[in-house]
Amino acid sequence: MPELHQSIAQHYHERTKYNPETLASKNQRLDWAKQPVPFKEYKIGSTFDLKPYIQEKAEAYANNPDALWWQRLSRLLFRSYGLTAKMPSMGSAVYLRAAPSAGGLYPAEVYVVSRGTSLLPPGLYNYQCRTHSLMHYWESDVWQTLQSACFWHPSLENTQLAIIVTAVFYRSAWRYEDRAYRRIFLDTGHLLGNIELAAAITDYRPHLIGGFVDESVNDLLYIDPQQEGAIAILPLADLLDVNQNLPLGCTALPSATETSYPQIPDGELLTYFHRHTQIQSGITGNLNLPTIKQEKSLEDKYNFPFCLKIPTTTAPIQWGQKLSELEITMYKRRSTRAYNGDDLTFDELKDLLDFTYQPQNYIDQSLDISPDYFDLNLIETFIAVCGVKGLEAGCYYYAPKAQELRQIRFKNFRRELHFLCLGQELGRDAAAVLFHTADLKAAIAQYGDRVYRYLHMDAGHLGQRLNLAAMHLNVGVSGIGGFFDDQVNDVLGIPADEAVLYITTLGRPR
Numbered sequence: 001m002p003e004l005h006q007s008i009a010q011h012y013h014e015r016t017k018y019n020p021e022t023l024a025s026k027n028q029r030l031d032w033a034k035q036p037v038p039f040k041e042y043k044i045g046s047t048f049d050l051k052p053y054i055q056e057k058a059e060a061y062a063n064n065p066d067a068l069w070w071q072r073l074s075r076l077l078f079r080s081y082g083l084t085a086k087m088p089s090m091g092s093a094v095y096l097r098a099a100p101s102a103g104g105l106y107p108a109e110v111y112v113v114s115r116g117t118s119l120l121p122p123g124l125y126n127y128q129c130r131t132h133s134l135m136h137y138w139e140s141d142v143w144q145t146l147q148s149a150c151f152w153h154p155s156l157e158n159t160q161l162a163i164i165v166t167a168v169f170y171r172s173a174w175r176y177e178d179r180a181y182r183r184i185f186l187d188t189g190h191l192l193g194n195i196e197l198a199a200a201i202t203d204y205r206p207h208l209i210g211g212f213v214d215e216s217v218n219d220l221l222y223i224d225p226q227q228e229g230a231i232a233i234l235p236l237a238d239l240l241d242v243n244q245n246l247p248l249g250c251t252a253l254p255s256a257t258e259t260s261y262p263q264i265p266d267g268e269l270l271t272y273f274h275r276h277t278q279i280q281s282g283i284t285g286n287l288n289l290p291t292i293k294q295e296k297s298l299e300d301k302y303n304f305p306f307c308l309k310i311p312t313t314t315a316p317i318q319w320g321q322k323l324s325e326l327e328i329t330m331y332k333r334r335s336t337r338a339y340n341g342d343d344l345t346f347d348e349l350k351d352l353l354d355f356t357y358q359p360q361n362y363i364d365q366s367l368d369i370s371p372d373y374f375d376l377n378l379i380e381t382f383i384a385v386c387g388v389k390g391l392e393a394g395c396y397y398y399a400p401k402a403q404e405l406r407q408i409r410f411k412n413f414r415r416e417l418h419f420l421c422l423g424q425e426l427g428r429d430a431a432a433v434l435f436h437t438a439d440l441k442a443a444i445a446q447y448g449d450r451v452y453r454y455l456h457m458d459a460g461h462l463g464q465r466l467n468l469a470a471m472h473l474n475v476g477v478s479g480i481g482g483f484f485d486d487q488v489n490d491v492l493g494i495p496a497d498e499a500v501l502y503i504t505t506l507g508r509p510r
Contacts, residue, residue, distance in 0.1 A: 008258040009449040012273045013440060013499055016179040017485040018422065036171040038106040040126055045137035048120070050074035054132065069119055072202040074132070079198035079330045081110050081191060083129050097129060099191040100335055100467065102183040102481050107171040108191050109228065111164040111221055115143040120161070124221060142220055149216035150233060154249045155207035159235040163206070164221065165191060168228045169270060178269040183481045185453050186502055188231055189460015194330065195234060196371045196461070197468070201323045203240050208372035209233040210454055211253025214278035229274055231453060252374040255279050255450035277450040301380070302397040308407040310391070312398070314350040316361040317469060323366060329472045336476035339429035339507030346390035348473055349432060352506065355469040356462055357400040373461060374454035378443045379436055382494055384413045387431035387507070395492045409493045416491045419484070421503065426478050430505035435488065436462060440499040459502040466504050476509035
């Protein structure tokens with residue numbers, strides 16, 4: 001029976017941990033005949049083709065405001081989740097997208113909701129990445145329904161467009177079973193990172209909403225909640241429209257905390273957990289008024305007088321005129337398959353940390369200096385250094401506000417990292433391995449079981465910024481969502497109450 005003191009989020013996390021003693025018994029042969037198709041198809045609807053606008057630069061449409069509007073929306077969607085390559089695989093084709101996905105399974109679907117503009121009629125649209133088009137599958141005024149489902153969030157008051165990201169659960173569960181829930185939200189975090197940066201390139205500002213009535217949004221989109229669920233909503237403020245000046249609202253809202261639940265069979269845990277992280281209808285009160293939240297400070301962690309503290313401040317990465325190099329990097333991004341074991345430089349590591357955690361340094365490059373996350377105060381960062389020139393091997397805590405590394409363990413962890421990453425050579429040959437963690441019990445106390453979504457999406461968002469910075473610097477990078485959970489804490493000396501969310505490996509590509 002489940003432990004009575006555990007919430008469903010804690011139970012899910014404990015039950016989906018990989019353990020070296022039981023992992024082999026869990027490995028099942030994949031049924032390739034049931035491999036999910038990572039695309040949605042609609043038999044009825046009208047298509048808005050975005051391909052004609054993807055090649056031209058904005059300057060080409062200087063005298064054509066309608067074409068410029070389409071070009072900006074086209075680039076935003078393409079850089080966020082468009083197809084970037086077609087790879088042969090087992091007699092068929094695998095389509096790679098701008099955002100990375102565990103196993104290339106792409107569980108996320110992207111919808112666009114239009115309030116009704118002169119160019120995009122009101123209603124619901126699905127982004128069809130294979131044809132780079134919008135499928136208008138429901139033509140009706142749905143904006144007020146969306147506002148109600150989001151508790152009249154202020155960022156929906158004056159905006160005309162919103163992106164809704166959903167997850168099609170089976171696409172990932174086919175391979176990763178119940179643990180797929182973790183990977184789904186990490187993958188969505190990658191996508192949110194792309195949307196944030198692609199919006200800056202195209203003069204939009206996305207406002208992230210994680211608190212909404214799930215059933216209402218699922219009904220709005222006409223999706224089957226047993227198969228697919230809404231997980232993030234992003235109203236898009238058009239920065240070229242002076243009327244879309246948006247007040248701030250809460251990004252994340254709490255759900256209930258479920259501590260009484262039955263014995264849930266394997267294979268049903270994912271959908272049960274998702275259902276019990278939902279916000280129910282009937283909640284009253286103006287939940288989205290800006291509030292001054294007492295932030296939990298993590299900056300004093302490992303701040304001992306005798307602890308080695310190394311500043312990480314550095315000049316920001318330069319992304320070129322009008323962020324041209326960032327746009328190229330987003331298109332060319334790939335996960336590194338193997339490292340050669342050579343060292344990185346400390347300057348490279350500092351550059352990666354700066355772009356990922358110090359967005360305020362990029363105000364001169366037209367990037368958002370305060371992008372939306374659900375709650376970064378809950379996320380902690382540890383770095384296992386094995387081969388960084390000018391930095392002693394060991395485990396470091398990264399304090400983002402102080403912008404310094406604090407060494408908490410002296411050791412070269414190459415052999416242990418190989419083991420922790422399920423025997424993947426990426427862990428063994430990496431120059432540095434970054435771990436995102438969170439105190440799960442404390443996070444649940446603040447946001448209920450729904451916080452499990454927020455934590456993994458925020459970790460994925462940070463991971464995507466790492467991905468793009470590494471690609472720009474010609475540093476190899478690859479995220480790892482499968483690891484021996486408890487052993488990570490033991491080996492690195494991370495407190496046992498820190499749940500490991502995500503691992504990002506960094507090194508020299510082979």
